[in-house]
Amino acid sequence: MAQNKSVKDDSKIEDKKSEPLRLSKDGNVRRKRKTMGMHRSKKFLSRHRSRLGSVSRREKAISLIQLLFYIVIDVITASITAAVWFFASIFLWFFSHVHDAILSRIVGFHYLYNVSWEDPRVDREALQLTEDDHVITIASACDNVLDFVIDGARVTAVDLNQCQLALCELKKAAILELNFDDFFAIFAEQDIKLLRRKFQFLKRHLGPYTKTFWERALRNGFSSFMYSGSSGWLAFALFRVLFPAIGMGWVRNALLAGVDQETFRRKVHQNAKRLELVAWIADSVLVPLCAPLAGVPAAQLGLGDHREGNVHTIMERVFLNTDMVNDNYFFLGYFLGKYTHKCCPRYLKEENFDKLKKFIRQNKLDLAYGTLASRFREDMQQAVPPTYTAAIMLDHLDWMDDAGVNEELALLWPLLDDERGRLLWRSFSDEPHRAALKWMNSIKVDNGTKDRTGMYWGVWMAHKKTCGIHPEDISSGLFWKPPPKQTLVDQIATGIKIVTFPFVNAFRSRLGGKAMSKPSSLSNNAHAAKIEAFYQSQAAAYDAFRENFLLARSMLATTLPLNSGKLVWVDVGAGTARNLEFFPVETLKRRFSQIYILDISASLLQVARQRVEAAGLSDIVKLVLADFTDLSEGAQSSLPAPGSADIVTFSYSLSMIPDKNKALDQAMRLLSENGAIGIADFFVAGVQPENEVKPVTMFFSKLYDEGCRIWFRQDGVHLLRDDLFLPLQENDIIPLCHERFRGSVPLVPFLRPWHGIWVAKRVVEDDADENDGVFE
Numbered sequence: 001m002a003q004n005k006s007v008k009d010d011s012k013i014e015d016k017k018s019e020p021l022r023l024s025k026d027g028n029v030r031r032k033r034k035t036m037g038m039h040r041s042k043k044f045l046s047r048h049r050s051r052l053g054s055v056s057r058r059e060k061a062i063s064l065i066q067l068l069f070y071i072v073i074d075v076i077t078a079s080i081t082a083a084v085w086f087f088a089s090i091f092l093w094f095f096s097h098v099h100d101a102i103l104s105r106i107v108g109f110h111y112l113y114n115v116s117w118e119d120p121r122v123d124r125e126a127l128q129l130t131e132d133d134h135v136i137t138i139a140s141a142c143d144n145v146l147d148f149v150i151d152g153a154r155v156t157a158v159d160l161n162q163c164q165l166a167l168c169e170l171k172k173a174a175i176l177e178l179n180f181d182d183f184f185a186i187f188a189e190q191d192i193k194l195l196r197r198k199f200q201f202l203k204r205h206l207g208p209y210t211k212t213f214w215e216r217a218l219r220n221g222f223s224s225f226m227y228s229g230s231s232g233w234l235a236f237a238l239f240r241v242l243f244p245a246i247g248m249g250w251v252r253n254a255l256l257a258g259v260d261q262e263t264f265r266r267k268v269h270q271n272a273k274r275l276e277l278v279a280w281i282a283d284s285v286l287v288p289l290c291a292p293l294a295g296v297p298a299a300q301l302g303l304g305d306h307r308e309g310n311v312h313t314i315m316e317r318v319f320l321n322t323d324m325v326n327d328n329y330f331f332l333g334y335f336l337g338k339y340t341h342k343c344c345p346r347y348l349k350e351e352n353f354d355k356l357k358k359f360i361r362q363n364k365l366d367l368a369y370g371t372l373a374s375r376f377r378e379d380m381q382q383a384v385p386p387t388y389t390a391a392i393m394l395d396h397l398d399w400m401d402d403a404g405v406n407e408e409l410a411l412l413w414p415l416l417d418d419e420r421g422r423l424l425w426r427s428f429s430d431e432p433h434r435a436a437l438k439w440m441n442s443i444k445v446d447n448g449t450k451d452r453t454g455m456y457w458g459v460w461m462a463h464k465k466t467c468g469i470h471p472e473d474i475s476s477g478l479f480w481k482p483p484p485k486q487t488l489v490d491q492i493a494t495g496i497k498i499v500t501f502p503f504v505n506a507f508r509s510r511l512g513g514k515a516m517s518k519p520s521s522l523s524n525n526a527h528a529a530k531i532e533a534f535y536q537s538q539a540a541a542y543d544a545f546r547e548n549f550l551l552a553r554s555m556l557a558t559t560l561p562l563n564s565g566k567l568v569w570v571d572v573g574a575g576t577a578r579n580l581e582f583f584p585v586e587t588l589k590r591r592f593s594q595i596y597i598l599d600i601s602a603s604l605l606q607v608a609r610q611r612v613e614a615a616g617l618s619d620i621v622k623l624v625l626a627d628f629t630d631l632s633e634g635a636q637s638s639l640p641a642p643g644s645a646d647i648v649t650f651s652y653s654l655s656m657i658p659d660k661n662k663a664l665d666q667a668m669r670l671l672s673e674n675g676a677i678g679i680a681d682f683f684v685a686g687v688q689p690e691n692e693v694k695p696v697t698m699f700f701s702k703l704y705d706e707g708c709r710i711w712f713r714q715d716g717v718h719l720l721r722d723d724l725f726l727p728l729q730e731n732d733i734i735p736l737c738h739e740r741f742r743g744s745v746p747l748v749p750f751l752r753p754w755h756g757i758w759v760a761k762r763v764v765e766d767d768a769d770e771n772d773g774v775f776e
Contacts, residue, residue: 111163114229115330116143118394119451120346123424126445126461127390129153133420136375136412137392139367141229142168144392146175146347149359156366156386158375165367166213167229171347172367173205174198175360180353188339188348190224226337235334243335247274252335254325261323268319275319279312287311300398303429304457317454328452372396376411389417393425395456397434402558402737403474405434410473413464421464426456435559435759438736440467468674470564472587474557492747525627527658528600530716543578543607550652551743552755556680557582559737559759560647563674566593567646570639570670572628572663573653575599577608577621585615596639598624629662645670649678655717660724668731668762676761677733683754684709684719686740708753725758735760 123144129135131152139145139157145168148155159165174183182198185191196218203211214222222228227236243251250271254264268275287301287310304310322328329343339348346352359365368375372393379385391412397405409423416423425437426446432438437460446459557579571579574597580588588595597612599605605623612621626635648667650657657663667677685705709719729735737759745751 111141111161111167111229112231113141113164114167114225114227114232114235115333116140116145116394117231117330117453117455118144118426119330119453120144120147122426122446122451122459123392124148124151126424126459127392127422129390133389134386135390135392136372136388136415138372138394138396139164139168140394142171143345143347144394145365146171146356147345148392149364150346150352150355152355152359152364153390154364154366156368156375156388158368158370158372160369160371162209162369163213165369166210167225168367169206169210170202170214172360172365173202175353175357176205177201180350183353184341184348184350187225188341188344190226190338192218192223224337226333236337239334240337246278247271248278255332255335258325261325264324265320275315276312279309279315282311283309297399299400300395300428303398303427303433307430313448314454317448318452321449322452322454330453373408373411376408376415379415380411385415387417388412388415389420390422390424391416393423395426395428397425397437398427398429400434402435402555406436406471406558407473409436409471413471416464419465422461423464423467424459424461426451426459428455428457430457432458432460435561435737436469436471439469439561439761442467468563469561470591472562472583472591474583474587525600525630528627531656532601532603543576548744549746550680550755551741552680552739552757553579553651554582555739556649556651556678556757556759559757560649560678561676561759561761562591563646567591568594568596568640568644568672569647569649570596570598570645570667571649571651572598572667573600573650573656575601575604575608575653577611577623579649579651580611580615580617580621585617588617589620592620594640595621596624597621598626598628598639600625600627628666629657629659631666640670642669643672646672646675647678648675649680651680652682654679655681655712655720660718660720661727664724664728668728668733671762673762676759677728678757678759679720680755680757682712682717682719683740683756684721686742686754686756705754708751711751712753719753720758725760728760732762733760734763 118140120143124147127133129148129151133151133153135148135153135155137145137148137155137157139159141164142157145155145157157168159168171187174186178186178198178201182194186195186198199214199218206214224232226232227240239252243249248271250267254267259267307313318324318328318331322331324332326342329339329345332343333339339345341350347356370378397408400408412423423440423442424445427433432440432442440460440462442460442462444458445461446456448454448457451459569592571577577597580595580597583591595617597605597608599608602625605625608623612618612623622638624635624638626632626638631639648671650663650667654660654663664677671677685702712719725733725735735758737757740754740756742752743755745753
């Protein structure tokens, strides 16, 4: 027992050593916007409650006067704080709407990044690059690109900002033309006078755009790489102006003195309160304002909104858990305005320079202007397309929505080596944040503790061979053949049919007449008869009217996981088979062995039949007229065998099915072990962001949502609630994608219900263990 206790004690010590160091003893962080409230009055009451209860009138009077004084101070402070935050919130709201516009204006005017702000050491350790590798990545400031070239890998670096490529091309020319001492003096020690003298020799290696760019920059007083570009300007303002102004000049002095790591940490703890205040101000105001200069779009910032104290965490990682003097060149360079021989990127190390020069001369670095997607398309048009063994996406997938990520990965996939292909990306999010990334069997190689920038909450790597999915490009929102446009008169006529149907149907029932519908196998099904009567007069105009109404369908198509191999898809309540058109016909033929279009309306299935036959898909698409919650023997035999469907979808149909739980049970019965269920529909409410409590706004939002729910109920549409999916989650169904947004309703501008998707995967317990991200 004593030995076991010793082992436990040792493990506790090891765990304690491995834990990251904290600024504050309790590890807490300041909340972003915490008003002071009445804390002085409360504190006074708690300390002097006994005095207030004293029999001495003099003490009572003094205490009451003091309490009144504190209350007045608290009210004034709270009022000023509230006013400041009110006006600041208005400004930040306005700024959030022009954030990306500012960022786009910088692109093309100058480069954003003077330093590649991703740690290449993390990438190298994960990928283990060799001379046999061909890497595709984003150029940025070329620091990481050159780092990969040192290992002998062939690198294709792409960038949408031609100014970034001008910086990369200058570094490439300098490597070819200069000796190490001159190269280090220019790019590490910022000797721009030497650059001006040597530029005449570098020009012969530069393209027309790069040559013009640097001639203009040098002519206009270019003085430093470290403080150039929008991120460099921001770094100068923060580290050379703001930090000294608030008494943080000791950081630069300590780095100049070359103090050891323990001494530096001791100084950090001595100034912990000031650092915490800086972090709080940065989280609340500076980050939203300065993000465009740092090249951070609003979408990426939003990935961290659920966390408190992002800057606080970054400061802890950088100041306490990295070696600022000898290893963390990212921050040392910004504080000092230069690199040192001991602390600089690998491409500026003397021992790597000859290898770098050799591999550059072997044309191992190719710079290309454009997006990754455009580069992949160009590659596919070549007689012999290149094969990439590694795709390093940096953090730019944070910038994109599901459709953009899916498109990029779908274009990359045919070019990625089947055996050795790896995909690596980093993110400001704690978990993979886009559908195509969530479906992959990826490994979390870093949780933010190894990356010296401290800026990312995760780095993931996926192997093509074992990732489990095969991304496909979809033509989101496009028709194979555009339907005739509806005129305003047509829209009004269709709208009148929808709104008046409950009254017309009730009037017919009272008169004893039957609902107008064609005889079918569901003639005795009351719900089927009602639905058929509703859609029979609308079938021809169904797609045109609802294209601007059922807004989450394209999002659902983008987020569906397409596993490797031929797939079986059951689309429940698929109506006119419109969902097929989110995929190219060639993709449907290549990826699906069978597609089942099930609906309760014969009129809508007739439109589906015409669509399927026109596309030449009759051999793989089967139309099934059935009530999914009450399947006859014939209907069951028309569907795939239980446990054999790879995908089951409900596209704006589950809200119209009376017995929703039974419909979901049927879907689970059909779903295979690794199958996925996808739902696009109307929802009762949106997703409440964490750390966001707005009682007044929330009250009116709930009131409005209740009005939407009542409105839709009149048409037999029952908006979905989140608790509907809880039974599924208890049966190995893991939800991975859930999005919500408000959308308009044609002809009813005041009505903006919640649209959304809910996509989940059935995960076998063993697979769940394998899919858990790990990092060392």
